[in-house]
Amino acid sequence: MLENFSFRTIVEYLPLFGQGLVTTVWLSVLAFAGALAVGIVLAAMNQQRGRLFRIPAKAYIDAVRATPLLAQLYFLYFGLPRLGIILPELVVGILALSLNSGAYVAEIIRAGILSIPHGQVEAGVASGMTYVQRMRLVILPQAFKVTIPPLLGQAIVLVKDSALLSLIAVAELTRAGQLLASDRFMPAEGFITIAAFYLLLYYGLKGLAALSGRWLGLAGAQT
């Protein structure tokens, strides 16, 4: 059994875990901001009538959803240098997370827009509003509310997905656990500790999602 479980080693390595946790948090924040940007652009393209924008957006979303993040990460990590683009691992990782989550964010936004009853759009048209006015004044304010809980759910997924960046040697939380596991041959100490840290982030975001659901007055909001 785990009778040799060493809390002392965990305490000794706490600064490393702390750094890893901080890196995981801020790289997730950056990646999520990127994902929102990508998602909004994709959703806007998807809303157009012209095929010129709609088809590339749909193709991108399907391609991302049908392939694993790890393969996408390696695609960028091994592929970008081929195009003469040399970036630090951390940047490649954030880019991969943004591009991946962006596709899911686009779907969330689309669902949010679709959830607005069509009568609202028609009322906007009848009032003589332009497309931009309808979007800005009628649809988006209502859609925004519906998208918050699933967006927080996507943030949870993103934080967990960021663990994969350890496989391209980004010094985040999982990497810290791997270092402890390989330096001291203490996989239990390393991986149980990082699991606890991830749970901390998970419950934090989950609490936030529940809170936002109540705050926005959405019944049965779940992530």
Place this chain on the structure above:
Amino acid sequence: MIWQQLQSLAGSYPLALRGLGMTVVLSLISLVLGTLIGFGLGILRTGGNRLISGVIGAWVDLIRGTPFLVQIFLIFFILPELGIELDAFSAGIIALTNLAACFICEIVVAGIRSVPTGQVEAALASGLSRWQRMRQVVLPQAMRIVLPPLVGQYVLLIKDSSVVSAIGLTDLTRVGWLVVQRVPNGLLVFFLIGLGYFIVCYPLILLARRLEQRIGAAHGEVQI
């Protein structure tokens, strides 16, 4: 140069097939086991025993709250310390099955809760046993809600199986990683790897979408 790379890639074709086979076998075994266990857990969780449903809920939360990579490392490196010898394949199957079971449990619980209580009461009044109520009344109605996310979950499972390459299993992603060491064209290699996943996953995504639309139509919602 491109020509040489293509030739070299063509030489890796048996390896790629083996990788695809590994991905399919891993996904299929854990998909079947995960579905069975997931349904079992979901039914137990809605069974009314507070202790059982509390324990299952806590376990599901643990699994949903941690990255799959960390779960694989925990299973692969820690179970041997507890005296359970594991090869990478069994560790991968255990990790994937557990993950699938937990997510499917949540889906099944949502499905069962969507069945109106009047239905259960009517079954009770008709003198059906607990098992009969579940099998003949609740589950058939819950399946309508369960099916689309279940298929979606299978897609996630196939994609998550790529993470087992981290413990050295030669699945499709690992093949890409191996090939790219010899053929330094990451774009081409991982485009082909991605294509392999796409061929397996995309039909399932379409199926999930179709099922969802059917439910929407059954509820009389208008597709915009």
